Amino acid sequence: MKKYLETLRKCPLFQQIEDENLLKMLGCLGAKVETFDKKYTIFAKGTPAKYIGILLSGSAQIVQVDYYGNRSILGSVAPSEVFAEAFACAGMDTLPVSVTANEPCEVMLINRDHILHTCQNHCGFHQQLIFNLMKDLAYKAILFQQKIEITSKRTTKEKLMTYLLLYAKKANSNSFEIPFDRQELADYLEVDRSGLSAEIGKLRKEGVLENHRKRFTLYRSNSIPTGQ
Amino acid sequence: MKKYLETLRKCPLFQQIEDENLLKMLGCLGAKVETFDKKYTIFAKGTPAKYIGILLSGSAQIVQVDYYGNRSILGSVAPSEVFAEAFACAGMDTLPVSVTANEPCEVMLINRDHILHTCQNHCGFHQQLIFNLMKDLAYKAILFQQKIEITSKRTTKEKLMTYLLLYAKKANSNSFEIPFDRQELADYLEVDRSGLSAEIGKLRKEGVLENHRKRFTLYRSNSIPTGQ
């Protein structure tokens, strides 16, 4: 586990926990590591929500696919981030979403029962873990709320601009790279890909932004407020 | 506080905590009660997210209103339920949403700092409170995920049916009352009210459902799967 220490230290679940205690705790928790190739499914919709995932390397996406094949992306996962924790902690029997590897991934898996029921060793860091998990879940709820704020806009243009302005604020710069390609961005914004491309083209002609693939630069971005 | 005991017992934050300890804890937490008339704002967007709310009586709604006045309803709040906890616990400085009273409300307010920082008395129930809060936040994340699942559908008809089927499952009956009037349902589904009314009319003519205002009865509801 030591090779992952650098990444685990940044994980929201392990804040305020010293390295040696962290390693000890991972033992208590029965943490295991698995690898997934690009495009492979890390967690599949409909399977038991038994595990919390921590991404150690690579990148992944949280995806909803409905009966008709319509794909909706709930969010992207970067190294050190936790995923599927809400479904595991709420005690859902099966996952309502899938998690897929966007590139080759290493993933740490922790059984939810080992987190929710304190271990016999009464390791004192368990309380800190629960507290960190609580903070992390609050943050996840806010990420969902932000996605709702974005997709509640009625037109493709408004959805796009709300997303880009929020991202620019997060990146603290007018120029940034988004974690989605066009199809993925369309699936996140819940709009048609070709319509999205067309809107980006229009905004470029209007001088509101410049872009090349995943890189965007915003101008006159004060014209549409974010509401935050 | 004793008059609210019945309601507080059902609150997810206070599960596994005995009545007398609960009352003691409310003292530690500095809980206070306020009342709000119908249509009044309990928490306003843009104000500090300092307090967690618990609804003691009445009903409320979590509402997003953007720059252009478009209203989006994130969810409804019933007695014993907690609200604004995600924003408070994630340490946001200001609320990105408003909470408004749908009928006259009594609300218990607890300062987030009193929850997040254990009190000097080292009252042993604080750990249970944090644990309960964690479970509650996981549940809230799932409610948001469900709203995303509903609103990610591309047509008004699909959004409506996904919502009604999910509600029927929750109510465990084909006949149920939703907590929204038409305009509110439209604001929750993020569609136009008149278009929503039209779709309901069509589905009624097709024999898929019957309805009178907030009451709906579903037939042949197996025709559109929920994906859960």
Next chain:
DNA sequence: ATAAGTATGTTGAAATTTCAACAAACGGAG
């Protein structure tokens, strides 16, 4: 019981999205 106000239903035109099909640009493998 009536009147006034609110909620719901209905309609048609305008705006927007979706869909399908194809063109152009890009990136990696050999």
Next chain:
DNA sequence: CTCCGTTTGTTGAAATTTCAACATACTTAT
């Protein structure tokens, strides 16, 4: 460098949503 598969951009027609306006149904207060 070239080929080939993938991504992105473009377009026009069909479907859907939005919008405004009005009709009808229901509720509440007097």
